[in-house]
Amino acid sequence: MSLPRFVRPLLQGCLLASFALVAQAQVKVGVVTSSTGPVALVGLPQKKTVPLLPTKVAGQTVQYISLDDGSDPTASVSAFKKLINEDKVDAIIGPSGSPAAMGVIQFAAEAGVPMLAPVGTAAVVVPMSEQKKWVFKTTQNDDIIARALVQHMSATKIKKVGFIGTADPYGDNWVRVFSALAEKAGIKVVGSERFQRQDTSLTAQALKLMGASPDAILVAAPGSSSVLPSTTLYDVGYKGKVYQTHGAALDDFLRLGGKKVEGTILAASAMLVLDQVPASNPTKKVATEYVEAYEKLNGSKPATFGANVYDAGLLLQAAIPVALKSGKPGTAAFRTALRDALEQIKELPATQGVYTMTPADHSGFDDRGREMIVVKNGRWTLLK
The missing domain is CATH 3.40.50.2300 (Response regulator)
Known part of the structure; x- marks a missing residue:
């Protein structure tokens, strides 16, 4: 019909x-x-x-x-x-x-x-x-990661730290948060350098930081931009500890950095070491x-x-x-x-x-x- x-x-x-x-x-x-x-x-x-x-x-x-x-x-x-x-x-x-x-x-x-x-x-x-x-x-948030890094620095008797971070909101907030926590812990920030993510050479910044004789250097940079500061510090002969933020928490950091990033310390989520954390970990x-x-x-x-x-x-x-x-x-x-x-x-x-x-x-x-x-x-x- x-x-x-x-x-x-x-x-x-x-x-x-x-x-x-x-x-x-x-x-x-x-x-x-x-x-x-x-x-x-x-x-x-x-x-x-x-x-x-x-x-x-x-x-x-x-x-x-x-x-x-x-x-x-x-x-x-x-x-x-x-x-x-x-x-x-x-x-x-x-x-x-x-x-x-x-x-x-x-x-x-x-x-x-x-x-x-x-x-x-x-x-x-x-x-x-x-x-x-x-x-x-x-x-x-940066303060959660920064507290863990500062606690480790204090436990290992680090007294002087250099800082190098990206010249953007990521680096800006990290230098502010880390500097405040370091000061409370009796750790002195003896040098602070910045760089652009697209920079291809950081030799000048690395040499300035080395000249301040820090016990450790913290790199605050996300993704691939976290690699160059670490490899440059290795190339100029820096022998102190190198710390990174959770911005470096990717396997490409290991691939791109190779032996030059060996010994780098960072705080990040358990996902980076899933096979090593216990089953009781709430995120596993x-x-x-x-x-x-x-x-x-x-x-x-x-x-x-x-x-x-x-x-x-x-x-x-x-x-x-x-x-x-x-x-x-x-x-x-x-x-x-x-x-x-x-x-x-x-x-x-x-x-x-x-x-x-x-x-x-x-x-x-x-x-x-x-x-x-x-x-x-x-x-x-x-x-x-």
């Missing part, structure tokens, strides 16, 4: 409306990574992690819209604006770099879109502000599941930077069911409720540590999110 002509447009309209409602009910998450360019050692494992993020949460389909900013902070801004204004996302994971993250906070805050930042610098969430209350950080189960899934998908082990994106997915998985009680995906009510729910997460084990968020702490880690690690015989080894 054929339908009257006037009924057909009505049915088509109903079907289109139904499709629109279904589309609205879908949770949209933007992901901005630096999978190409100078920050690619950080961004590529993050991009490759996106297919492992949860696609069904509380009966809702979760769609991920992944964009590459090419390691360009200006492109990060464009990507955020597109995701917010055109794709109408409910949350954004990214970007990969600290300078880029600092440059997009205002856009996420103005739009009321929660931002999960897998970056190193604590400056994205500290000090807390009206804009930063929309940002949640999926790496350990989740981190092992992530590593196995990543290897199966990509044929290689992930850097810890990829795990920061995986953790963002776990945080959203915990928060979405709560937010759905206050609004539908695609609405301002849902996005605000999602922010509020993220802020209330308690004791959530993940790959990088255990998250307990508060209005004042949007990173949420404690000392369970770090281990002391040393480069021994060309591999990461738990420091005992």
Whole structure:
């Protein structure tokens, strides 16, 4: 039996409306990574992690819209604006770099879109502000890592330390946090040098630091930029201890540094030494599941930077069911409720540590999110 002509447009309209409602009910998450360019050692494992993020949460389909900013902070801004204004996302994971993250906070805050930042610098969430209350950080804050390094320095009778860090928000926050903790511990910072991530020679900075006769030197740089300071110190004949931050926690640091980074000490998540930590470690189960899934998908082990994106997915998985009680995906009510729910997460084990968020702490880690690690015989080894 054929339908009257006037009924057909009505049915088509109903079907289109139904499709629109279904589309609205879908949770949209933007992901901005630096999978190409100078920050690619950080961004590529993050991009490759996106297919492992949860696609069904509380009966809702979760769609991920992944964009590459090419390691360009200006492109990060464009990507955020597109995701917010055109794709109408409910949350954004990214970007990969600290300078880029600092440059997009205002856009996420103005739009009321929660931002999960897998970056190193604590400056994205500290000090807390009206804009930063929309940002949640999926790496350990600098003070947690710095405290572990300073404690080790004190225990090994180090009295004078040189510092070299990137001339960007990552290095800025590290020199501030480390210097304050070192002073309290009676450790003197005898020299401080900075460099650009794209620099190809750091001989001048290394020689200046050596001239100050430090017992140890701390390098504060993320990803591939962490390698050159260490190899340069080796080349100019520095014989003291070299410390690194969690920004160097990737296997490419070992590959690129070779014998020149042997003996380097850093504090980072247990994921770097998963096979060496006990089963009682609260992150081991989740981190092992992530590593196995990543290897199966990509044929290689992930850097810890990829795990920061995986953790963002776990945080959203915990928060979405709560937010759905206050609004539908695609609405301002849902996005605000999602922010509020993220802020209330308690004791959530993940790959990088255990998250307990508060209005004042949007990173949420404690000392369970770090281990002391040393480069021994060309591999990461738990420091005992």
